[in-house]
Amino acid sequence: MKNGFIVLWLGLCTCRGGDAERPPADPIKGASGNSEASQDSAAGAAGHREGAVDSGSADISGDLGSMDATDPSRRSLDYDAELWTEVQAEEASIVLDIRYATADNFVGEPLYPCARCFMRPEAAVRLIEAHRALQAAGYGGLKLFDCYRPTPVQARLWEISPDPRAVAPPSKGSMHNRGLAIDLTVIDREGRELDMGTAYDAFSERSYHSFRDLPAEVRANRKMLRKTMAAAGFRPLRTEWWHYTLKGASRPLADFVWSCG
Ligand SMILES: [Zn+2]
Numbered sequence: 001m002k003n004g005f006i007v008l009w010l011g012l013c014t015c016r017g018g019d020a021e022r023p024p025a026d027p028i029k030g031a032s033g034n035s036e037a038s039q040d041s042a043a044g045a046a047g048h049r050e051g052a053v054d055s056g057s058a059d060i061s062g063d064l065g066s067m068d069a070t071d072p073s074r075r076s077l078d079y080d081a082e083l084w085t086e087v088q089a090e091e092a093s094i095v096l097d098i099r100y101a102t103a104d105n106f107v108g109e110p111l112y113p114c115a116r117c118f119m120r121p122e123a124a125v126r127l128i129e130a131h132r133a134l135q136a137a138g139y140g141g142l143k144l145f146d147c148y149r150p151t152p153v154q155a156r157l158w159e160i161s162p163d164p165r166a167v168a169p170p171s172k173g174s175m176h177n178r179g180l181a182i183d184l185t186v187i188d189r190e191g192r193e194l195d196m197g198t199a200y201d202a203f204s205e206r207s208y209h210s211f212r213d214l215p216a217e218v219r220a221n222r223k224m225l226r227k228t229m230a231a232a233g234f235r236p237l238r239t240e241w242w243h244y245t246l247k248g249a250s251r252p253l254a255d256f257v258w259s260c261g
Helices: 003-011 121-136 151-160 216-231
Strands: 141-146 181-187 234-237 240-246
Touching: 121 141, 121 181, 121 216, 121 234, 121 240, 181 216, 216 234, 216 240
Parallel strands: none
Antiparallel strands: 141 181, 181 240, 234 240
16 A cells, blocks of 8 residues: 555545536536636646536537447446446456555545446547557557546545545535546556656646656656547646546436446
């Protein structure tokens, strides 16, 4: 266990849900707002979490032809493929390192029953595009740290750390709880993570996209990831180099929990 960064996480990491990604949301819709925390937004850590879903537009369809839920070969799925895509089922070469399925997180205990990565279909198809673009460019592809996060897990995080500056209240939720946000990095062909300058969930200014006092290689790696993800339709979070949200999408909070074994 990495005690050092767990402490950092406990203190500040927005990734565990602090994607309190929107301003006080419409209490009825509960979803979208306009507080997109783009990397260009003004500095200031607290309260700036994984920007809101883009207001309104929910019409990202993506090419879901290869993910047809009516395909007989997919009938034995243990989840609703109209609502969810299991990323590795569609692209087995994507590497998972799902931290909430292990004790290697700020709680120090597993919160997921096992390591599976689900996204909304419109997000999964774009994520796989990004992965394949990286492979075409000579990299190993993406490694995923967190995908869809069930709202009950968000509730547990809130129970442990009820600080809205760091954790999104479950009633408000995170883009992870909507299946539209992803935490990731890039690996080389040997499976080694590219140097992004900090550990995955280290919350500090070093994790900001705007932080300049980093080796040229790190800056180049982050830029390459940003460009790749942007080309696939994702936007970055100003304060976390590892977090990306699908643009123009909106989904309700979800409490689906996958089964194991
Ligand atoms: Zn995140």
